[in-house]
Amino acid sequence: MLGEKRDSAFDKSAYTTKAFLMNEIKWQRRVELWGEGFSYHDHIRWDEGLDQSNSGAAAVLYQAGFMQAKPSTNSEWLFKIPQQEIDANPFISESDQN
Incomplete structure (x- = not known):
């Protein structure tokens, strides 16, 4: 409809x-939703890797972000707790890291 x-x-x-x-x-x-910042979350939601090879983007510009394995196999998709925060807070340990 x-x-x-x-x-x-x-x-x-x-x-x-x-x-x-x-x-x-x-x-x-x-x-x-182009340009509105939703693609990051969509890639995680659908467990899809990132491949910019047919986008017209330059690998030199994107470097490690040019191609990424899918989120379920690649920890680079996670927002990690900064080490400074872990060190400063006695209630957070390395085991709390994503």
Whole structure:
């Protein structure tokens, strides 16, 4: 119903599989929310790695952020507790780290 309201040419029968529909949802989300900072959370939510190789971005500019393994296998996606905070607070230990 929402697809038809937004696009008169929308045809729900084109989405024959769950995976195909999910790819379309992800694409539309990227289009609608481009530049608003949601992609980081979307990559974590959908456990997708990061690959900028077909984006026109330069590997020299993005360095380690150019390609990242999916969040479930890569701890670089986590916001870690700064060591200074762990050292300053007796109620936080290394075991509290993500």
